[in-house]
Amino acid sequence: MPIYEYKCGKCGQVKTVYAQGFGDPEGLACDACGETGLKRLVSRVNYHQSSSDRLASYDPRSRNADSFMRDSRNIGLHAEHMLKQAGVKPTEDFQNKLENLRADPSRVTKGED
Ligand SMILES: [Zn+2]
Incomplete structure (x- = not known):
């Protein structure tokens, strides 16, 4: 189920909505001031998903996409x-390398470590 965040154009209050589909839910209004002109924030929730959340929700089949x-x-x-899966804790060195690669994938081709 997609999660959307909407920001009130009047008071700035952010509202989190569990959407039923891909469109904006009807009758959306600000919890704080009742304003109905709410603007959807683009994928803010998904973007801020932590790496441990990503790992927890990871499906190996999605790798092919x-x-x-x-x-x-x-x-x-x-x-x-x-x-x-193997019950092995990644070393700090391994995790640091991953973090660096995720931040700047071009490091692989640059041969930096
Ligand atoms: Zn408001």
């Missing part, structure tokens, strides 16, 4: 998943 491969935040996620 193009969108999965294009998202640098998914770099090493499968490796992390396999380690977790």
Whole structure:
């Protein structure tokens, strides 16, 4: 189920909505002031998903999708998943490398470590 956040144009209050579909729910109004002109914030909730959340919700089958491969935040996620399945705790060095790669995927081709 998609989660959307809406921001009130009048008072700035942010409202989180569990949407039934992909459109905006009807009758949406600000909890604080009742304003109905709420603007949807783009994927804010998903964007701020922590890496541990990503790992917890990771489905190995999603690895085959193009969108999965294009998202640098998914770099090493499968490796992390396999380690977790095996009950192995990733080393700090491994996690640091992953963080660096996720922040700047071009490091791989630059040969930096
Ligand atoms: Zn408001």
